[in-house]
Amino acid sequence: MTDRAGVYARILELIEPLNARKVALGEHTSFAGDMEMDSLTVMDLVASMEDEWDIMIPLNMLPDLETIGQVADAVHGLVAKKG
Amino acid sequence: MTVDLLAKYDPLIAEHAGLLATGIRDPFGIVMDEVLSPTQAIIKGKATILLGTYNYMGMTFDADVVAAGQAALRDYGAGTTGSRVLNGTYQTHKECEAALKDFYGMAHAMVFSTGYQANLGMVSTLAGKGDFIILDADSHASIYDGCKMSNADIVRFRHNDAADLEKRLKRLPADAGKLVVLEGVYSMLGDVAPLPELVAIAKAHGAMVLVDEAHGMGFFGAHGRGVYEEQGVADDVDFVVGTFSKSVGTVGGFCVSNHPRFEILRLVCRPYTFTASLPPAVVASAATSIRKLMTAHDKRARLWEATRRLHGGLKARGFRLATDTPESAIVSVLMPDQETTALMWSTLIDLGVYVNMSRPPATPAGVFLLRCSICALHSDEQIDTVLGRFEQAAQLCNLARNQAA
Numbered sequence: 075m076t077d078r079a080g081v082y083a084r085i086l087e088l089i090e091p092l093n094a095r096k097v098a099l100g101e102h103t104s105f106a107g108d109m110e111m112d113s114l115t116v117m118d119l120v121a122s123m124e125d126e127w128d129i130m131i132p133l134n135m136l137p138d139l140e141t142i143g144q145v146a147d148a149v150h151g152l153v154a155k156k157g
Numbered sequence: 158m159t160v161d162l163l164a165k166y167d168p169l170i171a172e173h174a175g176l177l178a179t180g181i182r183d184p185f186g187i188v189m190d191e192v193l194s195p196t197q198a199i200i201k202g203k204a205t206i207l208l209g210t211y212n213y214m215g216m217t218f219d220a221d222v223v224a225a226g227q228a229a230l231r232d233y234g235a236g237t238t239g240s241r242v243l244n245g246t247y248q249t250h251k252e253c254e255a256a257l258k259d260f261y262g263m264a265h266a267m268v269f270s271t272g273y274q275a276n277l278g279m280v281s282t283l284a285g286k287g288d289f290i291i292l293d294a295d296s297h298a299s300i301y302d303g304c305k306m307s308n309a310d311i312v313r314f315r316h317n318d319a320a321d322l323e324k325r326l327k328r329l330p331a332d333a334g335k336l337v338v339l340e341g342v343y344s345m346l347g348d349v350a351p352l353p354e355l356v357a358i359a360k361a362h363g364a365m366v367l368v369d370e371a372h373g374m375g376f377f378g379a380h381g382r383g384v385y386e387e388q389g390v391a392d393d394v395d396f397v398v399g400t401f402s403k404s405v406g407t408v409g410g411f412c413v414s415n416h417p418r419f420e421i422l423r424l425v426c427r428p429y430t431f432t433a434s435l436p437p438a439v440v441a442s443a444a445t446s447i448r449k450l451m452t453a454h455d456k457r458a459r460l461w462e463a464t465r466r467l468h469g470g471l472k473a474r475g476f477r478l479a480t481d482t483p484e485s486a487i488v489s490v491l492m493p494d495q496e497t498t499a500l501m502w503s504t505l506i507d508l509g510v511y512v513n514m515s516r517p518p519a520t521p522a523g524v525f526l527l528r529c530s531i532c533a534l535h536s537d538e539q540i541d542t543v544l545g546r547f548e549q550a551a552q553l554c555n556l557a558r559n560q561a562a
């Protein structure tokens with residue numbers, strides 16, 4: 075599942091157990107604002123995505139990844155680059 | 158219209174107010190009215206045993222350390238009013254760096270104004286654009302902030318997990334510059350890193366290694382250099398960072414290394430260059446303390462003895478501890494949640510025991526701690542008193558404990 079839709083669907087599954095406030099998840103849901111995820115949880119989530127697709131998402135990219143859609147784009151891009 | 162820049166902290170303001178509204182003392186607002194010794198202070202008129210100061214070797218009131226500071230204050234004045242690279246390097250600063258070189262048996266030593274700045278400066282300066290910093294997830298804030306300040310790509314691996322480190326190093330380009338940042342002792346849980354495994358993996362992937370020995374200096378290893386010495390990896394560690402604010406008993410930070418190009422860092426490391434140097438009294442005290450720590454064998458033995466007494470005593474009373482055996486001179490008691498932690502902390506202070514209260518983000522997610530750090534000067538009687546008060550506080554707070562073994 076390495077197309078954009080597949081990546082997005084899998085990301086939702088990885089997020090769900092960490093979605094403490096049970097907000098509805100969509101492309102525009104933000105990690106800090108909507109889900110109120112703390113930075114440690116976000117970093118752990120990133121680690122699980124790295125392992126899922128065997129990619130590297132450096133922590134310095136995180137400030138630009140505010141929403142689920144942005145993360146899906148970034149992961150999809152990294153997976154595609156890997157070939 | 159002016160946007161109130163502090164409004165974003167409203168949730169934290171409310172949380173803190175809510176905590177205090179339950180009637181407990183402010184865990185982040187303690188004032189030491191008098192400090193009687195490395196292990197005792199007067200807080201709000203009450204004689205209090207200090208069990209959360211990192212004053213591991215009890216050097217703060219050492220007569221030679223105090224005398225060296227007094228002499229330097231008299232001879233060199235109260236401050237340098239300048240950067241290390243301009244007018245702020247005195248004979249005292251060079252003597253302090255000489256003491257560090259002797260203590261570590263290394264060719265170079267650079268003294269910073271705090272340990273925080275030493276990490277901030279070293280991490281951000283060593284790794285630049287196109288390089289990678291690989292850090293342990295539980296790293297100290299100063300390491301994370303050094304990463305933020307650098308232009309490198311930042312990769313985080315699972316705490317003390319050699320397999321996870323290897324997996325992440327494998328994803329990096331072979332020809333890129335890499336800095337692996339480790340700590341000898343992790344200050345929240347008091348656990349020790351498996352440095353031989355981690356360092357071997359770092360070296361196998363062509364990384365340079367920096368180890369922060371803030372909580373290991375003075376009592377790990379034959380010369381008291383830290384966990385990296387005790388575990389026998391000194392030859393493979395490129396940089397050791399440390400602080401004067403724990404075992405040394407004053408304030409300041411440093412990096413020591415054998416790297417032949419090390420001295421250039423004095424000119425390019427901004428947290429070294431663009432701040433005033435430490436006052437002469439501080440570096441003179443530090444130099445004396447460091448030289449005394451080289452041979453403080455009895456104190457080291459006593460520190461471990463007191464640590465085992467506290468760890469064993471708490472365990473026997475059913476407290477849940479972060480490490481099964483005492484790995485360092487930090488003994489962390491695991492607590493269920495913020496409210497209970499604050500209540501226990503406040504009860505202990507009322508009973509005359511000061512420990513640190515720790516919570517995320519200083520601790521890993523979901524971890525709340527009452528953190529004890531032991532001093533070589535804690536007597537057995539003091540430790541036993543502390544154990545009794547922990548017992549009393551747990552009863553007063555209805556803290557759930559393990560069945561006593």
Ligand SMILES: Cc1ncc(COP(=O)(O)O)c(C=O)c1O
Pocket residue numbers: 271272273274276297299340344369371372400401402408409410
């Ligand atoms: C692991 C670690 N590194 C660095 C520091 C910073 O030391 P300093 O108090 O000298 O700024 C500390 C202490 O706060 C620490 O625990």
